[in-house]
Amino acid sequence: xxxCSLLAVSAWGRLKPLSEPALKDAEAxxxxxxxxxxxxxxxxxxxxxxxxxxxxxxxxxxxxSGFGVEEGRTIVPPITGRYLFRESxxxxxxVHSGAEAVSSQRSRYSSETLARAIREGIDPDGRTLDYxxxxxxxxxxxxxxxxxxxxxxxxxPVPGALTDIVEFATIVTPDADxxxxxxxxxxxxxxxxxxxxxxxxxxxxxxxxxxxHVATGRSWQLRVWELTGSPETWEEQxxxxxxxxxxxxxxxxxxxxxxxxxxxxxxxxSLPCLMPNVDLPVVAESDFYPVYFSRGVLxxxxxxxxxxxxxxxxxKPRRVIQVFRSDDIGAAAARQLAGALAAAGVTVAMHExxxxxxxxxxxxxxxxxxxxxALVLWLRPEDLKALPADASAPxxxxxxxxxxxxxxxxxxxxxxxxxxxxxxxxxxxxxxxPMDYPLGWFRIQHIPVVDERIQxxxxxxCSILGEAASTMRNDLVPDYLVxxxxxxxxxxxxxxxxxxxxxxxxxRFASKGAYLVRFADPSGERIVADSDWIVP
Amino acid sequence: xxxxxxxxxSLRAMLISVLAAPLTLWAAAAPVSDPGAADQHEFxxxxxxxxxxxxxxxxxxxVNYLVPAIRLVRDDGKDVTLIDELNDGRPVVLNxxxxxxxxxxxxxxxIFSQLQYQLGAERDHVHLVSISVDPEQDxxxxxxxxxxxxxxxxxxxxxTGSADASSAAQRAFDVYTGxxxxxxxxxxxxxxxxxxxxxxxxxxxADMLLKELHGQGQVMAAASPTxx
Numbered sequence: 201x202x203x204c205s206l207l208a209v210s211a212w213g214r215l216k217p218l219s220e221p222a223l224k225d226a227e228a229x230x231x232x233x234x235x236x237x238x239x240x241x242x243x244x245x246x247x248x249x250x251x252x253x254x255x256x257x258x259x260x261x262x263x264x265s266g267f268g269v270e271e272g273r274t275i276v277p278p279i280t281g282r283y284l285f286r287e288s289x290x291x292x293x294x295v296h297s298g299a300e301a302v303s304s305q306r307s308r309y310s311s312e313t314l315a316r317a318i319r320e321g322i323d324p325d326g327r328t329l330d331y332x333x334x335x336x337x338x339x340x341x342x343x344x345x346x347x348x349x350x351x352x353x354x355x356x357p358v359p360g361a362l363t364d365i366v367e368f369a370t371i372v373t374p375d376a377d378x379x380x381x382x383x384x385x386x387x388x389x390x391x392x393x394x395x396x397x398x399x400x401x402x403x404x405x406x407x408x409x410x411x412x413h414v415a416t417g418r419s420w421q422l423r424v425w426e427l428t429g430s431p432e433t434w435e436e437q438x439x440x441x442x443x444x445x446x447x448x449x450x451x452x453x454x455x456x457x458x459x460x461x462x463x464x465x466x467x468x469x470s471l472p473c474l475m476p477n478v479d480l481p482v483v484a485e486s487d488f489y490p491v492y493f494s495r496g497v498l499x500x501x502x503x504x505x506x507x508x509x510x511x512x513x514x515x516k517p518r519r520v521i522q523v524f525r526s527d528d529i530g531a532a533a534a535r536q537l538a539g540a541l542a543a544a545g546v547t548v549a550m551h552e553x554x555x556x557x558x559x560x561x562x563x564x565x566x567x568x569x570x571x572x573x574a575l576v577l578w579l580r581p582e583d584l585k586a587l588p589a590d591a592s593a594p595x596x597x598x599x600x601x602x603x604x605x606x607x608x609x610x611x612x613x614x615x616x617x618x619x620x621x622x623x624x625x626x627x628x629x630x631x632x633x634p635m636d637y638p639l640g641w642f643r644i645q646h647i648p649v650v651d652e653r654i655q656x657x658x659x660x661x662c663s664i665l666g667e668a669a670s671t672m673r674n675d676l677v678p679d680y681l682v683x684x685x686x687x688x689x690x691x692x693x694x695x696x697x698x699x700x701x702x703x704x705x706x707x708r709f710a711s712k713g714a715y716l717v718r719f720a721d722p723s724g725e726r727i728v729a730d731s732d733w734i735v736p
Numbered sequence: 737x738x739x740x741x742x743x744x745x746s747l748r749a750m751l752i753s754v755l756a757a758p759l760t761l762w763a764a765a766a767p768v769s770d771p772g773a774a775d776q777h778e779f780x781x782x783x784x785x786x787x788x789x790x791x792x793x794x795x796x797x798x799v800n801y802l803v804p805a806i807r808l809v810r811d812d813g814k815d816v817t818l819i820d821e822l823n824d825g826r827p828v829v830l831n832x833x834x835x836x837x838x839x840x841x842x843x844x845x846x847i848f849s850q851l852q853y854q855l856g857a858e859r860d861h862v863h864l865v866s867i868s869v870d871p872e873q874d875x876x877x878x879x880x881x882x883x884x885x886x887x888x889x890x891x892x893x894x895x896t897g898s899a900d901a902s903s904a905a906q907r908a909f910d911v912y913t914g915x916x917x918x919x920x921x922x923x924x925x926x927x928x929x930x931x932x933x934x935x936x937x938x939x940x941x942a943d944m945l946l947k948e949l950h951g952q953g954q955v956m957a958a959a960s961p962t963x964x
Contacts, residue, residue: 244786331792331939335783702870704873735872
């Protein structure tokens, strides 16, 4: 045993830690299939197909964290140094759901046998690797680079997870609604307290075998990072917070007009940013760490575009008026919709609401809209209330459900009939049963429901975090958390307001569609679907 | 749900099948002449050959699947019904993919690409059908981009639709696992409407599929396709 350890030390001891530039080169090789000289990594799949570049990148299957993934009956094994070279850590064994079964059945790799595996597909015991593993052409220098990269991959001390306590942060922007913020924090605090109630101490033998939706490995701590001032200063505030108080991941959170500086901070800091309560996210699906419930008002814009655009193609000329406030998220949605409609040959008039008491402005818009084919309202409930009740409503009205309060949108009665509400959730009657579980949990925890949507979404985010974390066991690595979220998400039956949630590499928005709904009665909140579930 | 999700058992089975493959098989194999390689540029040094026999051997069975009336969306954006798409008189070769998949789907789609190539002049007399198991992500535009990666011709079409429609299609062919990442390689072949489906669990190579298509006589024996 000692001899083996000495041999192991000598085998990879020859490898020096990678320098900064070498690390960048190695990362490009691993994640993007680009060799240090700029050429594409080349490989051959089973069956003879040649692959190169991005399609050949190790990270595609072994994932960014190097911990691999399960697909059907296949397990893509972990290839981090600790699994390949079995470096002794003295801590409890690293266990990935199926990896232990794979790696314990073979001898440790050395630099030489690893090179042979990558080039020729033979493991250290002379067995052929799984058919999914391609053969790669790598010269000795690139091979040494890759080996050095794998040795250190996901093997560093992780900020926020250095001790028995895993630190999390939730981020609140200064323009967030304070009632929603408190409602969210109520759920978060209860969730973290409940997690810690199961924590039985550092000794793993005291951990129960239960795999509840709450992680039981360690104690969790929640930091609340309240941002101040203008968005240009937020990234710097977050950097200072992180430096003073490193965290493992960012969970939930709440924003209003923009989440962009938070998104950028998390991506640059390699911090998972899981499912914040924002109706205007950042759309950048090639980013990795920020993950969202949906594209929010941008999704709503695309849904309206698909309804209007489809009709424009029938040949009839269309003129559409949009109403929004420049200091709210409706502006971004209106721009998105305007772009999509223009592409379909529809004329779009943009009306920026400016008065604090917009009744007269809105009457003017309503008059103008009488001659338009559709009016789109990106407005909050207080503005919807100011719509002219006495005048006849335009022929067709679209209202943002997210902004207007969903079925509670306070439209005047004459406006209800021609209105179609964008509804990026399952219908209330359909989601009633799955909602029983989180609502029941609120009751048991004595959490007053002051904003059901925010609180349910926060609950779902916590639940997803708990499930993903529980499958990581001791491999607490931020990249791995995001990957486990991707895998675990589509297994869920309870998704709050959403009919289903799903993610995959390259997908950062878990819910992808919406209904258009109309009011069933002249008053009240009953709505019926006016469309199928639209995925634009 | 079927027992397909039982990973440890399947993993043992897979290790056993891998161990059983003679090591000399791939070592001695000459570089595989990939029909698709013709349009790939030259490289300074090529990766080692990866034998087609490295693919887990597919098991073949005959099944009479009932195809329900499912509405799908074809990659050209058209609303279609699955029954009509499968019943234009041509033999059908069917698989299930999703565009974000990194493991099984590239292999499965490459096989279709090879099959298409090997069919040569006969290729428009066979309908290759790939149905998405991640329909909300796989819009027609994404499917077209995916199809282009594999040089799909007009007789190889990709399909999406609502989440329910995709699930229904998967259930109809007994490939449903409840989760896109739970899928296993399956290829289905039917020579003509009314005939049973040939089901390959595991990877059916292009050669095997071609043999299947020719095993019933000439591929062109079927009626010429009636495309809506």
